[in-house]
Each structure stands twice: as structure tokens, then as C-alpha cells.
Amino acid sequence: MFEEIYLGIDIGGTNIKIGLVSKSGKLLKKFIFPTPKKRADIIDKICSQVNLLKTRFKVKALGIGMPGPVDSINGIVRYLPNLPGWENVKLKAIFEKKLLIPVTVDNDVNFMGLAEYNFGAAGKSRNCVCLTLGTGVGGCLILEGKIYHGSTMNAGEIGHMPISIDGPRCGCKARGCLEAYVGNTRIIALAKKVFKKKVSLEELSIMAKRNNKKAAAVWEQVADYLSVALTSVVNLINPDTIVIGGGVAKSGKVLMSRLKKQIIKRAMKAATKNLKIVFASLGNDSGIIGAGYAASLSTRKNAQKK
Ligand SMILES: [Zn+2]
Incomplete structure (x- = not known):
């Protein structure tokens, strides 16, 4: 089965959550695993999980919510108050190079808000x-x-x-x-x-x-x-x-x-x-739903540009 899906990832201090989100913002499945300590390990872990999902689904794009300030236009994490070693990390570029799909990076609360706005309480x-x-x-x-x-x-x-x-x-x-x-x-x-x-x-x-x-x-x-x-x-x-x-x-x-x-x-x-x-x-899932939905919006925007 090769359903088209978008991935929404939420990187927290304790856990990393990956959600499989449909084009219309429906959460189809989610995975949770503990957040590794080192930045390189976090990136490797996410890449291996996403690559695994790519063998089972048609993953169109990826959205990642970060617990700290983000330059969302360029996909750069400025710093994370609770995770060391994340100063000015070009996360969008890193993941796009490794995963070969469009990546959207933003602050996790922005994604939570986007989900509540479109599918939740708002x-x-x-x-x-x-x-x-x-x-x-x-x-x-x-x-x-x-x-x-x-x-x-x-x-x-x-x-x-x-x-x-x-x-x-x-x-x-x-x-x-x-x-x-x-x-x-x-x-x-x-x-x-x-x-x-x-x-x-x-x-x-x-x-x-x-x-x-x-x-x-x-x-x-x-x-x-x-x-x-x-x-x-x-x-x-x-x-x-x-x-x-x-x-x-x-x-x-x-x-x-x-x-x-x-x-x-x-x-x-x-x-x-x-x-x-x-x-x-939407409870604790709002971050991954918003991240997945933002990823789907980004591909629509790209399609419009073409
Ligand atoms: Zn303050």
C-alpha cells in the first residue's frame, strides 16, 4: 500500500513523536521514542525512522516542530532552551539532503496552533x-x-x-x-x-x-x-x-x-x-498534526509556484 502521506515530527526534551498525517490533516498513525542526548543521534534516529516509513508509504513531505526559536523561512533552529548543541542548526537543509523530500521547520507551538486553528478548538x-x-x-x-x-x-x-x-x-x-x-x-x-x-x-x-x-x-x-x-x-x-x-x-x-x-x-x-x-x-497530538499539515501546505505552495 502506497498511500500519500505527510510526516509531522515533534522533538521534545523527553520524547520524539512522529505522526503520519493525511493531506486533509488526519492523524493516521503515530510513533514515539525517547529523545537521544546528542544532536547527531537525534538527526540519525529521525532519518532512519523516516527512511523506514518511506519503504511503506509515499512520504511527500516532512514538518518538524522544535521546542525553541526557529527561522522558519530558512529552516534554521536558533537554539533550544532545554537541549544543548542546537545553536544555528540548518535543520531543513540537513534533512532535505539526507531524506530527499521537502522539509518545513517551525516552532512547536506554532504547529500546535496551526492544528487547533484548522482541525481543533478554534x-x-x-x-x-x-x-x-x-x-x-x-x-x-x-x-x-x-x-x-x-x-x-x-x-x-x-x-x-x-x-x-x-x-x-x-x-x-x-x-x-x-x-x-x-x-x-x-x-x-x-x-x-x-x-x-x-x-x-x-x-x-x-x-x-x-x-x-x-x-x-x-x-x-x-x-x-x-x-x-x-x-x-x-x-x-x-x-x-x-x-x-x-x-x-x-x-x-x-x-x-x-x-x-x-x-x-x-x-x-x-x-x-x-x-x-x-x-x-487535539491534546498532545496537535504538534504532529500541525507539523504534518504544514508539510502538506508547503508542497501545495511549491506546486502553485510551478
Ligand atoms: Zn520570560
Whole structure:
């Protein structure tokens, strides 16, 4: 069987995921394997997996999402905060030479956003802002149907929008970034203060769903911080949809209802008129679906050029 497929790859600090994606963005199959430590081993491992898949499928193109800043026009990884040895790596050129298929490289959150925009929670929106809440806080802007990269391809870093002048120090070394308030580590620290013991995010979510007032208060605090940053986003971009993904999204109703209330209260009325705020719906697969779909878009663009 030689079905035409696109490959979407997500390189994370722990695992590498490869998804087989149809032209219409349907995830047909996925493989997961641990991320090797060295860059050369990561590249070799991916090449051997892709070559294996090429013997079974008609692989048309490949999309790769990277956990860090990427020059997506030239396919160059600028650096990866959690994986050493990735400074200015011409990943598109390396893979295209080794695999002989078109390769698209972008930031992983951009691919997640692209998937949610086209196949997930964003529905039929035109302008959409996606947010992933985890250890880090990532963001992506899809404006008029396209990923907005910005002039040096660093747009969408909502996690590093300051929400106070002199707040806690962030991983990026600046002070008061949203990530320093709502990153997983910070939420766990907040919960520890409230419960006087270590509470995991899962426990905190379960407790909130069972109407535990203390747990709800922690999520409301998180929602309040988020609302400050997202109000700026709403006033600046005027999106029709905000999609929230990542582990924190599991907290459910408490966070969401508080967040909506606060944004409506804070933002300009005209900007929130048609605003929808929703949780992501594709879960952990959004990165590989978006990467595979971006790969399919790139071949369509190339076909148009010819
Ligand atoms: Zn920061």
C-alpha cells in the first residue's frame, strides 16, 4: 500500500513523536521514542525512522516542530532552551539532503496552533491566539489564516509578556513575565503555600473539580494572572478565538470561567464582542498534526509556484 502521506515530527526534551498525517490533516498513525542526548543521534534516529516509513508509504513531505526559536523561512533552529548543541542548526537543509523530500521547520507551538486553528478548538475563526501552559508558557498567533512569525520570527511569545514591573525572575532572565506567574513550577509553589504540603497539578485539578475551595482559589489566582496578559493580547490583536492548551487546561471550569469573566471585565468592550475562549481539543497530538499539515501546505505552495 502506497498511500500519500505527510510526516509531522515533534522533538521534545523527553520524547520524539512522529505522526503520519493525511493531506486533509488526519492523524493516521503515530510513533514515539525517547529523545537521544546528542544532536547527531537525534538527526540519525529521525532519518532512519523516516527512511523506514518511506519503504511503506509515499512520504511527500516532512514538518518538524522544535521546542525553541526557529527561522522558519530558512529552516534554521536558533537554539533550544532545554537541549544543548542546537545553536544555528540548518535543520531543513540537513534533512532535505539526507531524506530527499521537502522539509518545513517551525516552532512547536506554532504547529500546535496551526492544528487547533484548522482541525481543533478554534472552529471557524479568522484570527486566533493559542497558548500552551506547561513548565514554560508558549504562544502562537494565527492571523488571517496564517501563522504570524513577526519580523525576526519571534512573535507569539506570550509567556514572556511582563505582567508587572518587578515581579519574579523568569527563565528568560527578565522580571515579571507571565511564565514566572503561571508556569507549572509556580502553580505548584502556590498550591504548596495554600495546602502546606506538595500537591501535584493533577491533584489540584481533581480537587477543584470536586469543589475544594482552596484548590479553586489557586486556579482562580492563575486565571487572574493569565487574564492580565490576555487582556493585553485581546486589546492589541482583537482575536476572535483564544485557544488554551497544555496540562493546566485540565483544570477545567474553575480556571476557564474566572478567566472569561476577568477578560470581559478588563478588555475593551468592542474587542470582546465576538471573543471565544476555549480549551485546546487535539491534546498532545496537535504538534504532529500541525507539523504534518504544514508539510502538506508547503508542497501545495511549491506546486502553485510551478
Ligand atoms: Zn520570560
